Structures are given as structure tokens and as C-alpha cells.
Amino acid sequence: MDRFHELTAFIAVVEASGFSAAAKRLGDSQSGVSKAVGALERRLGVQLLQRSTRRVNLTDAGRSYYQRMKPLLDEVAQADSELASSTMELSGLVRIAASATFGRLHVLPLVPKLLALHPKLKLDLQLTDGVQDLLADGIDLAIRISPTVSPDAVVRRVTTTSLVCVGSRKYFALHGTPKTPQDLVHHNCLIFNGMDQWVFDGPRGRHSVRVSGNLASNTVEAILAAVQADVGVGMFNGASLAGDRRDPDIIQVLVDFISETRDLGLIWPNRKFIPARVRQVTDFFATELAGRLGTSLGGIGAPS
Missing domain, CATH: 1.10.10.10 (Winged helix-like DNA-binding domain superfamily/Winged helix DNA-binding domain)
Incomplete structure (x- = not known):
């Protein structure tokens, strides 16, 4: 052997x-x-x-x-x-992990361009909102918003996205629009991944409000679909509502009480050696995502 x-x-x-x-x-x-x-x-x-x-x-x-x-x-x-x-042609397999909603919204649309530039490249794209052991799962590149990773991992920050509190026009027409964070205790708040403490800013500084509702899920996709179906209020990063998924009937509330942001990072697992194809794919997504999110974030409606 x-x-x-x-x-x-x-x-x-x-x-x-x-x-x-x-x-x-x-x-x-x-x-x-x-x-x-x-x-x-x-x-x-x-x-x-x-x-x-x-x-x-x-x-x-x-x-x-x-x-x-x-x-x-x-x-x-x-x-x-x-x-x-030194040869400009990339080849071989690159395994990429991204959260489900962000991946479908922002990563998938870039894949055809990447493969057109490098026809011999092969991609294995894994979309999940769950926490992955990147090294154990053989992931070469992870694309995450505010990732929790090993301190030895290499994280390349691409841009930031703001948190937004949103609901549908029909929901707020039926139940009223919250004027302060404390008003959310009277609303049907949709819980992602067990996070029922929503953080806000105010005259007395940062504080959290414990929220509750009739739907919880471990996927952003499910919470977003429920908001669009007039079920309740959700808290998201702005990137989840940008681009092709922007809905004119989804409006942002409590704007003056939210200043928290999330970093979008490209992550290499804890490896000393990074193949050239992974480095170049990382550079591609860093450039393309920065431009894509820079032009698509924002634009969420305000209550009328």
C-alpha cells in the first residue's frame, strides 16, 4: 500500500x-x-x-x-x-455548509456563476440550521451568521446584518402595532430555536423581554413562513428577509429599539493547510456576498 x-x-x-x-x-x-x-x-x-x-x-x-x-x-x-x-483552473470537491434559509436565499443563486467560472470544480452544499462539527463532517467552508465556532477556527468577516422585528400588515391590523418592546408580551411571538428572550435598547440601556407564542421551530424557514401567513411576530437577521424573499406585506416594528447586528462570516475548520481551491472559493463568496448583501439589505416596510 x-x-x-x-x-x-x-x-x-x-x-x-x-x-x-x-x-x-x-x-x-x-x-x-x-x-x-x-x-x-x-x-x-x-x-x-x-x-x-x-x-x-x-x-x-x-x-x-x-x-x-x-x-x-x-x-x-x-x-x-x-x-x-499557478494554473487558473480549479478542480476537485469543496464541501460547503450554510444555514438553510440564508443558503437558499443568498448562496444558491451564486453557485451557477461559480461553476461557470470553474467547470471542473465540484460542490457539496449542505443547508441546515443545526450546529455542525465542521471538521468531523468534512466541511471545507462554512457560511454562517454570527457563527459559534472553535477558537482555533479561521473566521473571515464579510459584512454585518441588523436584527429586525417584523410581522405582516394583516396581523398588525388585527392585533395592533407594538410601540415599545414591552408591548410584545401581548402579542403572539414566534420562537426560533428556543430564543424567547429578545434584546432591545431603550432610555435605560439594553434590556430583554421574555416573549411567548403558539409556534416554535428550529428553522428560520418555518418562522418566516408563519410571519408571512399572519400568525405572529418574528425576530430575524435582516439577510433572511432580503433579496428575492422580500415581501412588501412584511413590515418592521420597534426600529428605534433595535441596534444589535450579526456578523456574516466565512469559516475554515481547524486546519493548518487550506487547499487552493477552498481559498479561491472562499474569496469568491466573500466578494459576491458582500456585494449582494450590500445592495439587498434594508427596504423592509414600515407600518402605516
Whole structure:
């Protein structure tokens, strides 16, 4: 078996904390990765990994070997990347993760342009509002609003989006328009991901209002659909209401009480080496999203 393949498999298992996650990262089968690591251990005559049904741990010999070999593998990858980037044609697979609503609204429309520029590029786009372990899931690039990530991750801030409190014209016509944040206790507030404390600014500084309603969901899409269906009031980042999804019947309230913003960031997992294709795809989305959101944010109606 190829020694470089053995080493690559071993490094991937260590960094992904398991054979299954390493296989996803490498685009290989779990059995193939396991065989490669086993061949490496037999060739070296030492056990590098302690395997159990739940996790994989480094032995002392494995830890020492990883610390010696990882920089060498990074140097090889960097040399390959520099040579590949000198040709302007990108190829290979890039796995991208984005939140469901933001991804459908702002990432998907950019995909045709990216693939037209780089026909040999392959994208695996995963849209979910759930929290992902980027490294374990083999994600190369995550596009998140105010992401919660490992402190070792690389986050590139693209732009900011304001929070907005909105409802439909019909809902406010039936139930009245809130004039202060405290008025929300008398409204049907729709709860995303358990967040029932909405933060506002006022004469006495920042304060939160506990809200409640008859619908909660772990997806922005469901809350937005309920707002559009005149069910109640929702709190969103402005990017979720921008662009093609802007609805003239959705109006913003309590504007003077909201100053909080969210950062849109492009995230690389905790890896020292970033392939050239991932770097260039990141640059593409940084430029395109900054321009797209700069021209599409705002424009939400005010109550009449």
C-alpha cells in the first residue's frame, strides 16, 4: 500500500477523531481508511491508535509520530497547492455548509456563476440550521451568521446584518402595532430555536423581554413562513428577509429599539493547510456576498 496514502489516512483519523469522519474528509470508504492505518502500524511495528467502539485515541508512539509527520505532510500539501494555484483552473470537491434559509436565499443563486467560472470544480452544499462539527463532517467552508465556532477556527468577516422585528400588515391590523418592546408580551411571538428572550435598547440601556407564542421551530424557514401567513411576530437577521424573499406585506416594528447586528462570516475548520481551491472559493463568496448583501439589505416596510 502507498506510504503517502497510509500517512494521509492516519493524519485524517487523528484530526477528525474517528475513521468514519476521516473517510468523509478524504472521500474514501471507512474500511479503506482503516486498512491504510493498519498497514502503517504493521510497517512501523507499533500501535499508533487505541480503538474503541466510541472513539479513537493516540498512543504515546502515535502522538509522537503525528507531531513529527504532520508538518511534513503540510509542506507537501502546500507545495502542491502553490503549483496548482499557478494554473487558473480549479478542480476537485469543496464541501460547503450554510444555514438553510440564508443558503437558499443568498448562496444558491451564486453557485451557477461559480461553476461557470470553474467547470471542473465540484460542490457539496449542505443547508441546515443545526450546529455542525465542521471538521468531523468534512466541511471545507462554512457560511454562517454570527457563527459559534472553535477558537482555533479561521473566521473571515464579510459584512454585518441588523436584527429586525417584523410581522405582516394583516396581523398588525388585527392585533395592533407594538410601540415599545414591552408591548410584545401581548402579542403572539414566534420562537426560533428556543430564543424567547429578545434584546432591545431603550432610555435605560439594553434590556430583554421574555416573549411567548403558539409556534416554535428550529428553522428560520418555518418562522418566516408563519410571519408571512399572519400568525405572529418574528425576530430575524435582516439577510433572511432580503433579496428575492422580500415581501412588501412584511413590515418592521420597534426600529428605534433595535441596534444589535450579526456578523456574516466565512469559516475554515481547524486546519493548518487550506487547499487552493477552498481559498479561491472562499474569496469568491466573500466578494459576491458582500456585494449582494450590500445592495439587498434594508427596504423592509414600515407600518402605516
